[in-house]
Amino acid sequence: MAVAEPLLEFRGTTVHFGPVAAVRGVDLTVRAGETLGVAGESGSGKSTLALSVLRLLPRTATVGGQVLLGGADVAGLSWGQLRAVRWAGTAIVFQGAMHALNPVRRIADQIAEPILLHGSDRDVDGRVHRLLDQVGVPARAARAYPHELSGGQRQRVMIAMALACDPDLVIADEPTTALDVMVQAQVLDLLAALVADRAAGLLLISHDLSVLAGTCQRLAVMYAGRIVEHGPARDVVDHPTHPYTQALAAAHPKIGDPASRLAPHGLPGDPPDPTDLLGLRCPFQPRCAAARPDCATADVTLRPAGEHRQAACVLVDRSLGAHR
Amino acid sequence: MSLLRADDVAIRYGPVRAVDGVTLDVAEGEIVALVGESGCGKTTLATTLLGLRRPDTGRVLFDGVPLPTGGRGLRRYRRQVQWVPQDPTGALNPRHTVYQAVAEGLRVHRIGGDEPTQVREALAHAGLRPADRYLAKLPGELSGGQRQRVVIAGALALSPRVLVADEPVASLDASVRGEILALLLRLRADLGLAAVVVTHDLGLAWHIADRVAVMYLGRIVELGPAADVLTAPRHPYTRALLSVVDGSRDRVVLPGEPPDAARVPGGCRFHPRCPALAGGTARAVAHRCRGVDPVPLTGAGVACHLREALTGSG
Numbered sequence: 001m002a003v004a005e006p007l008l009e010f011r012g013t014t015v016h017f018g019p020v021a022a023v024r025g026v027d028l029t030v031r032a033g034e035t036l037g038v039a040g041e042s043g044s045g046k047s048t049l050a051l052s053v054l055r056l057l058p059r060t061a062t063v064g065g066q067v068l069l070g071g072a073d074v075a076g077l078s079w080g081q082l083r084a085v086r087w088a089g090t091a092i093v094f095q096g097a098m099h100a101l102n103p104v105r106r107i108a109d110q111i112a113e114p115i116l117l118h119g120s121d122r123d124v125d126g127r128v129h130r131l132l133d134q135v136g137v138p139a140r141a142a143r144a145y146p147h148e149l150s151g152g153q154r155q156r157v158m159i160a161m162a163l164a165c166d167p168d169l170v171i172a173d174e175p176t177t178a179l180d181v182m183v184q185a186q187v188l189d190l191l192a193a194l195v196a197d198r199a200a201g202l203l204l205i206s207h208d209l210s211v212l213a214g215t216c217q218r219l220a221v222m223y224a225g226r227i228v229e230h231g232p233a234r235d236v237v238d239h240p241t242h243p244y245t246q247a248l249a250a251a252h253p254k255i256g257d258p259a260s261r262l263a264p265h266g267l268p269g270d271p272p273d274p275t276d277l278l279g280l281r282c283p284f285q286p287r288c289a290a291a292r293p294d295c296a297t298a299d300v301t302l303r304p305a306g307e308h309r310q311a312a313c314v315l316v317d318r319s320l321g322a323h324r
Numbered sequence: 325m326s327l328l329r330a331d332d333v334a335i336r337y338g339p340v341r342a343v344d345g346v347t348l349d350v351a352e353g354e355i356v357a358l359v360g361e362s363g364c365g366k367t368t369l370a371t372t373l374l375g376l377r378r379p380d381t382g383r384v385l386f387d388g389v390p391l392p393t394g395g396r397g398l399r400r401y402r403r404q405v406q407w408v409p410q411d412p413t414g415a416l417n418p419r420h421t422v423y424q425a426v427a428e429g430l431r432v433h434r435i436g437g438d439e440p441t442q443v444r445e446a447l448a449h450a451g452l453r454p455a456d457r458y459l460a461k462l463p464g465e466l467s468g469g470q471r472q473r474v475v476i477a478g479a480l481a482l483s484p485r486v487l488v489a490d491e492p493v494a495s496l497d498a499s500v501r502g503e504i505l506a507l508l509l510r511l512r513a514d515l516g517l518a519a520v521v522v523t524h525d526l527g528l529a530w531h532i533a534d535r536v537a538v539m540y541l542g543r544i545v546e547l548g549p550a551a552d553v554l555t556a557p558r559h560p561y562t563r564a565l566l567s568v569v570d571g572s573r574d575r576v577v578l579p580g581e582p583p584d585a586a587r588v589p590g591g592c593r594f595h596p597r598c599p600a601l602a603g604g605t606a607r608a609v610a611h612r613c614r615g616v617d618p619v620p621l622t623g624a625g626v627a628c629h630l631r632e633a634l635t636g637s638g
Contacts, residue, residue, distance in 0.1 A: 041498060041499060042468075042497055086558040102390050150581055150582070152581065152582075154583070180361040180524060180582060181361070181524060181526075181565060181568050181569055182361060182564070182565065182568060182577065182578050182582070183361075183581075183582065184568075184575055185568040185575065185577045186579075206484060207497065207498060208498075209498075210569070232491065244499075245576065247498075247499050248498050248499060248501075249500065251410060251498035251499060251501050251526045252498065253504050253527050253530050253531055255526060255527060255530045255554050255555070255566065256530075256554070256555045256571065260530065260531065261530060261531075262509065262531070262532065263531070264501070264502040264503075264505035264506045264509070264531040264532060265502045265506070266469075266499060266500055266502030266503025266504070266505075266506060267499035267500070267502070268503070268504070270467060271497070271499075
């Protein structure tokens with residue numbers, strides 16, 4: 001049986017803004033029914049990577065390598081084809097729903113817009129009401145303006161818009177960042193359920209490992225524009241291999257774990273400099289407590305780190321060697 | 325003995341009961357986390373503790389004495405209780421150097437003495453060492469974590485006894501967060517500083533707090549030692565909050581929107597969203613949940629009829 005083309009594939013993807021390297025060679029795949037989380041801090045390149053999928057980056061950006069949607073390189077799509085893909089094939093939920101919604105148009109009209117542009121114009125009202133119902137926003141909100149809704153409701157409206165044209169792939173960039181934990185849990189559950197119902201793919205981007213571990217099957221951790229660890233989400237968060245993932249995991253302690261009680265640990269040193277050419281060294285080496293001399297002189301790429309797992313760290317070789 | 329105390333404090337904005345009868349003590353050198361969702365009144369309570377807003381009823385006491393009401397007395401008070409805001413970038417003037425930012429409080433409060441030395445000491449306490457390297461820098465030349473250290477140094481320059489920090493790490497990257505929290509613990513160890521940390525983040529409370537106060541709709545609904553409240557929560561609201569943070573338990577996602585402090589429900593204010601009431605666990609006390617407002621806490625405990633009934637019978 002032929003394996004279907006992945007919904008989304010990054011192949012050696014790079015993004016430069018002049019001398020600034022935002023994304024430095026990423027390989028990732030999302031198939032139908034899969035949920036992939038991308039974790040990283042500000043400047044890690046995770047949002048730039050998301051924007052590259054629908055060619056939403058500013059003109060100053062240079063994209064290298066390939067970004068494939070359903071097997072087709074997005075760089076080769078005409079504007080017409082790209083318009084067809086946006087919303088209908090792939091939809092993006094941005095963070096900060098207050099700013100992404102038009103403040104002077106009613107909610108129903110905004111949800112109807114992608115349907116009218118990409119789908120049929122029959123029974124649009126009915127479709128809008130079904131969408132609002134699916135995302136748990138009361139029907140009376142259809143006639144409301146964005147400022148009349150709560151933050152959680154607005155984020156649900158954004159999700160309703162993203163689902164309006166039945167996309168195969170949903171990309172959500174920090175969809176719950178400004179929301180309270182309870183509302184965040186509601187929105188994430190909703191997103192996961194809707195994606196599962198349709199066997200769509202989900203690429204979820206967040207700085208928060210616990211958000212990703214709770215929602216995604218797989219997790220990729222980005223640092224300085226690269227993937228430094230990749231594997232089953234729960235596994236990566238509970239047993240991180242890369243020293244950077246370990247630091248991220250320690251930042252949000254497991255409540256009840258005596259080791260972290262009254263003992264917060266940070267990561268010393270400065271965030272990576274995107275103009276740094278790196279050359280032959282591990283990008284994380286300057287901040288790494290476990291660094292060895294060769295980390296400063298040899299590039300460190302992703303390598304196998306256990307079952308279905310990869311990490312860009314020389315320590316992996318040593319620990320795997322020890323197990324043999 | 326309590327260093328800072330909110331005594332049955334209530335604050336109203338028109339129909340909004342932002343803080344609705346809160347009693348909370350902070351002991352010398354103690355770190356208390358005030359946790360809750362947006363709109364629960366935690367930030368309003370913090371501004372009241374800082375003497376920036378006078379309570380409508382109740383009072384705030386420092387060292388056992390009610391806060392002064394006059395301008396000069398309040399200014400003296402605010403030296404002792406310093407504010408650390410959420411977003412250091414917004415709190416710092418982009419055209420002021422680190423030196424100016426830290427010295428500003430000293431000048432406002434007309435603290436004499438050797439200003440350059442005081443500024444250097446404050447920066448060193450905040451972990452910016454050697455201080456001389458940072459004095460001439462502008463906020464734009466610093467990382468987010470360094471900016472937050474500058475803000476904390478500005479507070480430390482006045483030799484306060486309490487810091488009131490509102491989401492001190494919410495705007496920082498995860499890897500930097502631990503460093504700033506470790507700093508708060510170090511300040512407590514080195515300078516005996518107490519802190520009230522306002523946060524929605526229960527992990528933060530686990531990391532640094534001695535005691536945790538959980539607020540819901542203007543009231544403290546659970547209060548106790550951090551390890552107890554966070555590992556054996558007793559109020560249904562605390563339980564739900566913890567369950568969604570910690571993915572491994574059975575999640576209790578509360579339905580509905582965060583409540584509106586302009587329309588506080590009658591009876592127990594949590595009853596319309598209470599999983600114990602909806603699930604039938606609280607059937608025996610349901611009439612009380614719907615009809616009787618639990619007595620506000622004045623110390624460690626849980627403001628919940630179900631818990632009262634359980635402890636009463638057993």
